[in-house]
Structures are given as C-alpha cells and as structure tokens.
Amino acid sequence: METLVICIDRDNDLGDKANVQAPLIGKEANIEAAVKLATADPEDSDTNTIFGGVKILDELLAKGVDAEIVTFAGDKNIGIISDQKIANQLDMILKKFPAESAIFVSDGAEDETLIPIVQSRMKIDSVRRIVVMQSANLESTYYIIKHAFNDPKISQTFFVPLGLAALIYAFFLLIDYSQGAIIGILAAVGLYMLYRGFNDTVDLYWEKLKDSFYSGRMAFFTYATAGFLVVLGTILGLMDVWSLYTAEGIWYYGVVPLLTSFVHRTVWIYALALLFADAGKIVDCRTRGEPVRMYLIPAFFILSIGFLFWGATSYLISMSSVLADNGDPRTGIQLFVYSVVFAIILALAGIKVSSMPKPKDKRSKR
Template sequence: MDILVLCIDRDDDLGRKAGIESPVIGRVANVEATLALGLADPEDSDVNTILGGIQVYDDLTSQGKAVEIASVTGDPNVGLVSDGKIAHQIDGLIERFRPAGVVVVSDGAEDEAILPIIQSRVKVNGVRRVLVKQSHNLESTYYLLKQVFRDPKISHTFFIPIGLALLIYSTFSFIGRSDFAVMAILGAIGVYLLFRGLGLDDFIDSTKETFKGNLYRGRIAFITYVLAAVLVVIATIQGSTRFWDYYTGDIWYGYLVLLMVFVNQSVWWYVAAGICVNLGKILDLYLEGVGDERAYSYPFFIFATGLIFWSASVFILANSADMDFPLISGKSAGYLAASAALAILVALVGVKVSRKMAARR
C-alpha cells in the first residue's frame, strides 16, 4: 500500500463522547464515526479532523494511489498513557497494511506532539492541520473563549488557583486577619503549582483508577488499599499532634527538630501502609498465577527505608538540647549505626527472596 492517512485524536473524544473504539479503519467507517461524534458534540474539532482526513484520502485516491484511512485515539489522560495507546494502534496498522508512508491529519499542536512516535515507525509523507474558520468579530471571540474555558483541561488549570485565592482571602477577611491573607494565598498557590508540576495529580488519578479497577475485579488489593489509606490518616494525625505539642510549647526547638518529631511518631504507620499495599499486590499476583518476583522485595525495602528514617530522627532528637523526648539519648550514634546495618541486611534479604522466587518460575 502506498499511503496510510492517519487521523489523530489524542484525548479520545471519539471514545468518550461517541462510544467508538479505535482504530477506525476505512472511509465508510470514518464517515460513520464523524457523524456519531458530530451528533454527540457538533462543536468538537475532531469532527473536522476526520473530515479533513477523508478529503485527503479522496484526493490521493483520485491520483490513482493505493490509500487507506484510519483514525486512532489516545486517552483523556493526555501524555504517556494516551501516547502509549496511540503507539500500540499504529504498530498494528503498520503491521496490517505495510504502508510506504503516512499522512498525519490533526487539529492542532497537541495532537502533532505524537509525530516523533510515528516517525520512529514509518515515513511521514506530510502533515495536514485542520483548523476551523472563525470570524474575528467580538461575538466570535467571546464564543471561542467560552468554549475554551469549558474544556476541563484548561478550566482546571485556570480556575482552581483563582478560586482558591479568593476563598482564602474571604476566609481570612471574615475572621478579621486579612493581614495574613496574602501569605496564605501565596503558600496555597505555591503548593498547587508544585502539585501540578510534580505530576501528583496524574499520580492521584492513576491511583483512583487502580482503586476502582481492584474493586470491580474483586481483588484483595482493594481491601489493602483501604487499610493503607486508614493507616496514612493515622500516621498524619499521630505525627501532626506530636508536632503541634512541641510547636506550642514554651521552648522553640527549630523546624528541623520539629520535623524529626513528626517523622519519629509517624514513620512506622507510613511503613505499615506501604507494606499493606504491596502485600495486597503479592496476594493478587499469587491467586492469578502471575509471576513478578520484584514485588516480593518491595516490603523489605519499605521496612528498611522506614528504619533508616526512624533511626535518623532518633539520632537528631537525642542530640537536641533541652529536648524532652522518650528515646535513647546516651547511645544515639551507636543506635543509628546499628539501625543502618540492620536496614542493609533487611534489603539484602529482600533481594535474596526476590531471586529465589524468580528461580521457581
């Protein structure tokens, strides 16, 4: 085959709005998919993308070339997840049709971000960007902005920081402490930006999907996730309560010491939560007959890490002046060394268990 016309829907509007599975192969199937998506959301730009792909298909066919058209979709979680799904579909299309080249059709730069993945697999003969024509009067500009802000990806990024700042300011004004409002707003927005920048929102979304999947498939991991969540709450309350006791005391110890108080009182609860999650995975793997020897070493590494953090907090607290804390103050250095050696030993045991399980496969 000469050319494969490839229409890209990176955020899976076809699947989410029209319930169509991808890849959609053939002119007739793509016309039907366009009609279904247009009826579900007439304003979706992917309607024009597929129509543009059909136009390219017709033009190439009229030139006597052997052409096929296919629409591939990704995932609402745009990024590694969506790109992986698209790459898997493209591999199947290349294996099936063996095209000499492809023409990529998209509705903008976001979809075209997938180009390097396509170019690593097949020759790209051209790129067609389909843009919807808009009049430039005030009414059209307002309508366009309205549609942009209705997009969840944009509205979540734009409105949440503004809404958070207004809520914090009104709260502090209500309690008569508006002098602290600016500081609180800057801190809250800083935490939000770190949250988004470090990708923790994607982590929470993936954890939520895993949680729902474990529930629907009746896995033991669902129970261990619930137990782990309870343990995390207990750990946070336990550490925060002790932190607050020393923070509001008569002596100021410094933030590092107070942080070590939090770690000392909460670390084992966090360790227990991590081990619970991994034990649930191990049990599910065992019941399903799936072998993943690395999973058996994770509890050992989690325990060893917790031991290091706990012993480090003991060492710092024991050597802090005027610190009234129940710990071994006279032998703190030796205690730290012994804990580090024990942590290394536990990690080695985890590696040994992992290799032994791998040898049984």
C-alpha cells in the same frame, strides 16, 4: 498498502459527544463520524481534522497512491491512559494494514505529542495541522476568552485554584483567624498543583484500584489500608509539628528540628503503609499461583530504609537541646548504630533474595 492517513482525537470527543467507537477505518466511516460530531458540537475542531484527512486521502488516491484513512481516539483523561489506548488501536490497525508510511493529521500541538508513538511503529512522511479560518469578529479577544473558559480542560485548571482560595479565605475570615488564611490557601493550591502535576500517575493508579476492586483482589483492601495509614501518619506528624510551632515558634526550634520531629513520628507508619500495599500484591500472586519474589524483595528494603530514618532522627532528637526532654546523646548514638546494622542486614537479605535463581514456571512444563 503504501500510506496510511492518520487522524488523531486524543481526548475522545468522537466517543463522548458523537457516541462513535474508534478506530474509524475508511473514507465513508470517517465522513459519517465527522458529520455526527459536527451535529453534536459544531465548534469541535476534530471535525475539521477528519475532513482534512479525507481531503488528503482523495489527493493521494488521485495520484495513484495506495492509501487509507484511519482515525484514532484516546480518552478524556488526557495522558498515559489516552495515549495507551491510541497506541493499542494503532498496533491493531497495522496488523490489518501493514502500511509503509503515514501522514499525520491533527488540529494542534496537543495531538502532535503522539507523533513519537506513531514514529516508533512506522515512518511518518508528513505532518498536517488543520487550522480553521474564522471571521474577524470570531477572532476577537472576547470570543477567544469566552470559549477558552467554556473548555473544561482550561476552566478546571483556571477556576478551581481561584475557587479554593476564595472559599478558604472566606472560612478563615468567618472564624476570625485571618492569619491562617494564607497557610490554608497555599496548602490547598499546592495540593491541587501536585495533583495536576501527577494527574497521569493518579489516574493510572485509580484505574488499577478500580480493577482490583471489581476483580475481587486483596490488593484493593491493602491499597485502601495503605492510603488510610498515609493520611493518618501525615496528620499525626503535622500535629506534632504544630504543637511545637505554637509552643515556641519556628524561630526557637528551626526548620530542621521540626522536620526531624515529623519524620520520626511518621516513618514507621509510612513504612507500614508500603508493606500493606506490597502484601496485597503478594497475596494476589499466591492466589494466581504466580511467583511472589519480585514483590517480596521491596519489603526488605522498606524495612531497611525505615530503620535508617528512625535511627537517624532518634539520634538528632537526642542531640537537640529543644526537642529532647533530658535525652541522653549516648542512647541516641547507640540507637543510630543499631538501626544502621539492622538496615544493612535487611538490605543484604533483600539482595540475597533478589540474586536467587528464578523458580521454573510449572505451567510452562505442561
């Protein structure tokens, strides 16, 4: 086969709206799926993408080119998960139809982010973007804004931060503490923006957590425990900072002492959380009879970094005139030196374990 006409539905509207399973191979299957999608949602642009791909296929066949059309669909969780699904579908199709080149058909820039994935597997001769021509009334500003807000991807991004800010402001007004409204709004919107920024990573780890839960792995329990410890440590650290802040104010303590107090209170709780998460992987590998060294090595470095942070913050607290209660700087420097020594020993132990020869796989001998 010479050419493969590739249509992309990155957010899987075909599956969610028309209940059609991708990949779709061949002209008839694609037309049938496009009709189902158009019936379910006449305004979905993926319908026009598929019909555009069919037209390109007809043009290629009329010129005597050996071509076929395939439509790939990803997942509503746009990002790593959806792109991995499309990449797996593409690998499967290329085994069946080892085409020399491809024509990439999309409805916009979002689908075209998959071009590098396709290019890593085959040559792309052309990229076609299907743009729907509309009447002047439908191109009005009102129509564009209305339909943009009806799009869940846009509405969630736009309305959720505004809704959070309004609710938090109303709550602080209700308790007659308007000064805390700004802090609460900034914290909530900041957390939401972090979640949106790390959305792919959060979704990936959520999928791994569900997989470990349904497969009965120890990693689910240890991940849950680690998450609880992170939340607990953060709350305890913030309580310490808040007590210092309300006692004298940030002008008295400064940002560095407050940050030092937070790190000193939370460092071992965070380290314990990481060790719990790592321990679950070790237990699961032991259960499956797999080597555990790759998960054992991080434990040494987690403890090493924990000693470094704990020793450094202990020394800074002992030297601070506002944080230390009659603290002795000499004791602080001793703790810092001891912690550095322990950190180096643990790091060297981790390096030693990582440099050990890998054990031979007993199953390969069989």
